[in-house]
Amino acid sequence: MGLLAANSVVIGWIDGCVVVAYLIATILLGIWLGRGQKTNREYFLGGHQLPTWALLLSIVATETSTVTFLSVPGRSYIVDRNFTFLQIAFGYIVGRFAIILLLLPGYFRGEMLSAYEVLGRRFGLATRRLASLVFLVMRNLADGLRLLLSATALKLAINLNIVECIVVMTIITAIYCCAGGVKSVVWNDCIQFAVYMAGAIATVWMIVHMMSGGWGQIVQFGHDTGRWQVFDFDPSLTKKTVTFWSGLVGGGFLTLATHGADQMIVQRYLCAKNQKSASWALGISGFIVLGQFALFLLIGLALACFYSTHDTASAPTNGDQVFMTFVVQHMGAGLTGLILAAVLAATMSNLSSSFNSSASAFMSDWLQRWLPNMTDRQSLTLARVLTLVSAAIHALVAITVYNLGVDESTVQLVLGIAGFSTGLLLGLYILGLVAPHTREAVAIAAFFVGLAATFSVWRFTQISSWWYTLVGSTVIVTVGLILGVFFKRPSSKSLAS
DSSP, X not given: OHHHHHHXXXXXXXXXXXXXXXXXXXXXXXXXHTTTOOSHHHHHHGGGOOOHHHHHHXXXXXXXXXXXXXXXXXXXXXXXXSSGGGHHHHHHHHHHHHHXXXXXXXXXXXXXXXXTHHHHHHTOHHHHHHXXXXXXXXXXXXXXXXXXXXXXXXXXXXXXXXXXXHHHHHHHHHHHHHHHHHHHHHHHHHHHXXXXXXXXXXXXXXXXXXXXXXXXXXXXXXXXXXTTOOOOOOOOSSOSSOOHHIIIIIHHHHHHHHTTSOHHHHHHHHHSSSHHXXXXXXXXXXXXXXXXHHHHHHHHHHHHHHHHHSSGGGOOOOTTTHHHHHHHHHOOTTHHHHHHHHHHHHHHHHHHHHHHHHHHHHIIIIITTTOTTOOHHHHHHHHHHHHHHHHHHHHHHHHHHHHHTOOSOHHHHHHHHHHHHHHHXXXXXXXXXXXXXXXXXXXXXXXXXXXXXXXXXXXXXXXXXXXXXHHHHHHHHHHHHHHHHHSBOOOOOOTTO
């Protein structure tokens, strides 16, 4: 409490108590859940005893992050000025069901710590480690950006600089994540989901009651400004905003990659009791994300309506900051603390998952073969050390990006990174499905051709980042199939077998 009370700029002691109570509760829960853990498999997989509904909320909370909570309202407020961003959620739903049909069965053959063990079985150790390396680099870059955005929001509420905010959030998240492992991550995700959803609903409620015309005024404002528009059927591949086609196809492939080939989400499936439980959690999560996006875009519309009649001269012009600016300037005591706790909840949910999944990927894909004789206690200690190392790397990325002065919309930048890298991983998975006789050398060669193609599209064309996943995965599969005609290997099992 001392930190917030002594250095508070906007929030009062009530809000400070709300935030500190939340942070203490997450740490204590993590420590309590960590009792009795004896092996790294318990630390990373939770003993396969986590219920379906908890995994469902954890998947949603993990992918939500502060980018969704703060940046998405900015899209209906100032970036797109409508609800067209919602179209990408349609692709998210389609992509999830494709994963359930195509990729999920492969994760329930044997006991795995890492998503990339599947690629190791299919192609070889070099491919497994290459995919793991791509994941580790991408995850640290993307989540470092998310951490930076959260630190920016925290800075609006308390008198700390950006670097200090980054360090504070990293340390708190690392403590409960390190203490409780994936069980702490998942159960805290459930609490964090409830906190940030409560914060979002409270914000809409507050804005409605601050408008003289109430809800009707917001609805009319949306009609008058065209902000209720959801669909955009423009066939352009270069349009930076989301269209129906980039949302459905690009979003579908992006989800197929992020939820089918990204260790951070795949780890949730590996914690499930069985494939059926994982399928239900993944399938339903897409519809909840759709509802979340609609709620966050509604916040942006409501904020635009509010600032059209209140404080118009000082209306925020930065979409990423409009939500938090309103909170610290206009929300009452207690509610401001709730929203700030919600921002931290979204951040910590994503960060803790990233810390834990990065540690599990590095340990499983890189260190396990070099340290075969570790005792259970030693492996658990190493897992916790790797979690702390991952936390430090995330913080370093956030601080570095801040010092470089990156000013592009954070949500666009994060999704661009995800589309660039996860498309490459997805390409390897699909190649393993459709070409069971592909040599490892062919798969690796196809990967680097896909990398070059995606880089060229990013560097030399105006094609929107929403299409990067499709470009990378398609090139890898095409090149792999062509090279596979000339360089075959004896028949082996495919990912689907």
